Amino acid sequence: MKIYKSDNLRNVALLGHGSAGKTSLAEAMLYDSGAVNRLGRVDEGTSVSDWDDEERRRKMSINATLIPCEWRDHKLNVIDTPGYMDFVGEVVGSARVVDAAVVLVDSVGGVEVGTEQVWDYADEQNLPRLAFVNKMERENANFQRVVELGGAASAADTAVVGDEAAVERQLRSLIDAGATDIHAAIFPVGPDKRASMARTRALLATLT
Ligand SMILES: Nc1nc2c(ncn2[C@@H]2O[C@H](COP(=O)(O)OP(=O)(O)OP(=O)(O)O)[C@@H](O)[C@H]2O)c(=O)[nH]1
Numbered sequence: 001m002k003i004y005k006s007d008n009l010r011n012v013a014l015l016g017h018g019s020a021g022k023t024s025l026a027e028a029m030l031y032d033s034g035a036v037n038r039l040g041r042v043d044e045g046t047s048v049s050d051w052d053d054e055e056r057r058r059k060m061s062i063n064a065t066l067i068p069c070e071w072r073d074h075k076l077n078v079i080d081t082p083g084y085m086d087f088v089g090e091v092v093g094s095a096r097v098v099d100a101a102v103v104l105v106d107s108v109g110g111v112e113v114g115t116e117q118v119w120d121y122a123d124e125q126n127l128p129r130l131a132f133v134n135k136m137e138r139e140n141a142n143f144q145r146v147v148e149l150g151g152a153a154s155a156a157d158t159a160v161v162g163d164e165a166a167v168e169r170q171l172r173s174l175i176d177a178g179a180t181d182i183h184a185a186i187f188p189v190g191p192d193k194r195a196s197m198a199r200t201r202a203l204l205a206t207l208t
């Protein structure tokens with residue numbers, strides 16, 4: 001077994017309202033880091049994280065699941081948590097054992113009751129966090145509205161994922177609106193997302 005120095009360990013929880021895309025992100029992290037060679041999908045019951053029969057049947061997370069990934073000599077212990085509040089105990093327990101949180105926000109639904117609730121749990125534990133605006137490739141995605149709705153989210157470093165053109169369009173509208181404190185990055189979900197990461201970084205450079 002590979003031994004990691006504590007400096008190279010990251011314990012991170014994925015938090016968010018139900019269906020924000022936490023499990024899909026966990027699957028993308030597993031796939032992109034090379035831990036699995038097929039991208040698992042919640043809708044097809046093939047995700048690694050929703051392993052339980054009940055989770056696969058209901059197509060939603062019920063348990064907090066540890067997803068270990070390696071990324072650039074770092075060991076990421078990612079905890080995928082359920083978004084439905086019936087299983088909130090799993091979220092509270094996870095928030096206590098991690099060093100940081102990624103809060104996923106659906107770019108169409110925006111900041112929802114579950115988003116605010118998990119944000120409060122992260123506050124209680126004083127967790128540094130990243131707001132991850134997901135589903136940006138959907139037609140009615142609105143990054144700016146999410147940022148406006150989530151005053152807290154706009155203060156955090158913000159990661160954006162989605163189709164390149166959609167991300168560019170949304171970021172441009174932010175820039176046009178005079179945004180100056182947005183720090184964004186594209187999380188590479190697959191090989192096709194790498195180009196958009198570079199382009200978005202270049203675009204962000206125009207903010208400073
Ligand atoms: N269009 C689009 N759909 C997505 C994206 N990410 C996830 N989904 C879909 O959104 C639905 C919910 O995704 P999950 O990954 O199960 O969301 P979750 O946050 O883990 O849900 P819970 O565990 O039930 O809280 C599924 O149908 C996914 O295929 C995305 O980036 N774009």
Ligand SMILES: [Mg+2]
Nearest residue numbers: 022023060061
């Ligand atoms: Mg899930």
